[in-house]
Amino acid sequence: MQRKSNELLAGYCQFRPRFGRVRENLEGVIRALRQVRADLIVLPELPFTGYHFRDRSEALALAEDPRDSDTVAALARLCKRKRMHLVTGFAERRRDRVFNSALLIGPQGLRHVYRKLHLFKDEKSCFDPGDIDLSVQTVNDFRIGMMVCFDWAFPEVARTLALKGAQLLCHPANLVLAHCQQAMLTRSLENAVYAVTANRTGADRRPHGVLRFTGGSQITAPGGRLLHRAPAARAKIHVTALDMSAAGNKWLTPRNHLLRDRRPEFYLA
Amino acid sequence: MQRKSNELLAGYCQFRPRFGRVRENLEGVIRALRQVRADLIVLPELPFTGYHFRDRSEALALAEDPRDSDTVAALARLCKRKRMHLVTGFAERRRDRVFNSALLIGPQGLRHVYRKLHLFKDEKSCFDPGDIDLSVQTVNDFRIGMMVCFDWAFPEVARTLALKGAQLLCHPANLVLAHCQQAMLTRSLENAVYAVTANRTGADRRPHGVLRFTGGSQITAPGGRLLHRAPAARAKIHVTALDMSAAGNKWLTPRNHLLRDRRPEFYLA
Numbered sequence: 001m002q003r004k005s006n007e008l009l010a011g012y013c014q015f016r017p018r019f020g021r022v023r024e025n026l027e028g029v030i031r032a033l034r035q036v037r038a039d040l041i042v043l044p045e046l047p048f049t050g051y052h053f054r055d056r057s058e059a060l061a062l063a064e065d066p067r068d069s070d071t072v073a074a075l076a077r078l079c080k081r082k083r084m085h086l087v088t089g090f091a092e093r094r095r096d097r098v099f100n101s102a103l104l105i106g107p108q109g110l111r112h113v114y115r116k117l118h119l120f121k122d123e124k125s126c127f128d129p130g131d132i133d134l135s136v137q138t139v140n141d142f143r144i145g146m147m148v149c150f151d152w153a154f155p156e157v158a159r160t161l162a163l164k165g166a167q168l169l170c171h172p173a174n175l176v177l178a179h180c181q182q183a184m185l186t187r188s189l190e191n192a193v194y195a196v197t198a199n200r201t202g203a204d205r206r207p208h209g210v211l212r213f214t215g216g217s218q219i220t221a222p223g224g225r226l227l228h229r230a231p232a233a234r235a236k237i238h239v240t241a242l243d244m245s246a247a248g249n250k251w252l253t254p255r256n257h258l259l260r261d262r263r264p265e266f267y268l269a
Numbered sequence: 270m271q272r273k274s275n276e277l278l279a280g281y282c283q284f285r286p287r288f289g290r291v292r293e294n295l296e297g298v299i300r301a302l303r304q305v306r307a308d309l310i311v312l313p314e315l316p317f318t319g320y321h322f323r324d325r326s327e328a329l330a331l332a333e334d335p336r337d338s339d340t341v342a343a344l345a346r347l348c349k350r351k352r353m354h355l356v357t358g359f360a361e362r363r364r365d366r367v368f369n370s371a372l373l374i375g376p377q378g379l380r381h382v383y384r385k386l387h388l389f390k391d392e393k394s395c396f397d398p399g400d401i402d403l404s405v406q407t408v409n410d411f412r413i414g415m416m417v418c419f420d421w422a423f424p425e426v427a428r429t430l431a432l433k434g435a436q437l438l439c440h441p442a443n444l445v446l447a448h449c450q451q452a453m454l455t456r457s458l459e460n461a462v463y464a465v466t467a468n469r470t471g472a473d474r475r476p477h478g479v480l481r482f483t484g485g486s487q488i489t490a491p492g493g494r495l496l497h498r499a500p501a502a503r504a505k506i507h508v509t510a511l512d513m514s515a516a517g518n519k520w521l522t523p524r525n526h527l528l529r530d531r532r533p534e535f536y537l538a
Contacts, residue, residue: 156533182493
């Protein structure tokens with residue numbers, strides 16, 4: 001795929017992680033991405049550890065400090081070899097705390113950590129809530145923001161990232177409900193941003209219960225357009241050229257700017 | 270239709286106003302609602318004057334002060350006779366200012382005025398932007414909020430009304446784009462509220478241009494469910510019993526409260 005100067009080759013890798021098999025999942029991702037040409041690939045939430053932790057101690061045991069992590073080092077080598085960036089979910093250990101995080105990794109290594117602000121259901125028993133600001137990073141001179149899974153339900157997340165300049169929302173997810181895909185169309189529409197939601201497939205079958213994930217990874221565009229949606233149950237990698245200038249233009253009509261038309265003095269925070 | 274104590278009979282009246290024919294449009298609405306049994310009916314935006322004003326002076330000439338308006342008086346008589354409430358769009362004159370407003374009218378007369386905060390396209394040449402707070406009113410002990418048409422594009426509007434306690438968003442509209450219906454599903458989902466969007470049909474054919482409106486009035490429910498959608502081009506009245514207790518429950522899951530899980534310290538206002 002050829003890229004123009006205003007384009008970013010972005011996509012996702014949807015697959016089925018095996019719970020607890022960090023090295024096997026990592027090797028699967030590296031193998032899957034070997035033939036892919038992209039500037040930026042988004043992986044699902046918690047794609048190496050799996051999702052359905054029994055409790056906090058199990059999450060802590062599988063989590064890693066991304067600044068001292070074999071997993072991150074291997075992903076950084078992949079990024080360097082392929083001259084690409086990755087946004088990936090990550091079980092992040094930080095001393096005695098553990099976060100459901102997303103990492104931005106590039107050819108030079110770890111670039112940014114985002115810690116999920118809105119924990120879903122039993123994640124509240126396993127993870128600490130995110131404690132650092134939503135922020136925007138540059139990839140190939142384009143501005144990307146990171147959010148994780150259930151953050152989709154809070155319009156303030158995508159809005160905050162857009163107000164900070166994000167053109168593309170990178171959204172690792174482990175979806176069990178059917179609502180997110182629809183809502184992300186609205187997030188793309190109301191903020192005039194692209195969004196790549198990378199979901200996983202399969203189930204985490206644990207002694208304390210089974211959780212099934214719903215696939216349907218997708219790429220949405222300004223105007224609320226669905227560019228692509230993955231099947232529900234199959235592994236899938238999809239990369240597409242995004243015209244990032246479209247996400248710089250916040251004029252929904254010649255007289256309506258989606259951000260500047262806001263009336264924050266009338267909004268409750 | 271029988272009503273239980275937790276139910277509100279709510280709906281909309283979708284029709285084709287004729288530009289500038291205030292009395293004719295009013296009589297059409299009164300005639301259309303004669304046989305309807307409802308607690309609350311939502312009418313479109315600017316349903317009596319029509320929408321496509323040439324300029325501000327034309328809007329001013331057709332607008333009325335709702336506190337001294339034959340139109341409002343006739344609607345109040347209708348509400349009294351039928352023991353119902355109306356939310357209707359209204360070209361509101363206030364001394365030398367003119368607003369694209371929504372009115373709540375009940376058996377006792379005018380109860381509340383909301384002035385559209387987010388003006389669409391050439392409305393900016395015809396109307397003053399809204400200048401009073403979003404607020405919540407009670408109808409049959411249930412809490413309703415009002416928003417007008419393009420307010421849909423700003424998630425902060427529905428969010429603010431939900432944070433102030435609204436269970437039902439009453440949403441007069443004159444839609445020309447195709448985005449709103451989808452976005453209102455998301456508004457209902459992310460806030461666990463009902464929403465009644467009342468759109469108009471037909472076109473305003475004026476010397477300065479033609480504007481076509483897209484019908485498709487709809488009623489959405491907590492969970493992002495579409496309860497009903499009207500056809501694009503035909504007049505339609507639809508009333509349904511809304512279980513308002515569903516809009517009091519903000520628990521999307523047993524551990525996720527859509528409003529209390531917010532992390533406003535991380536949001537840009």
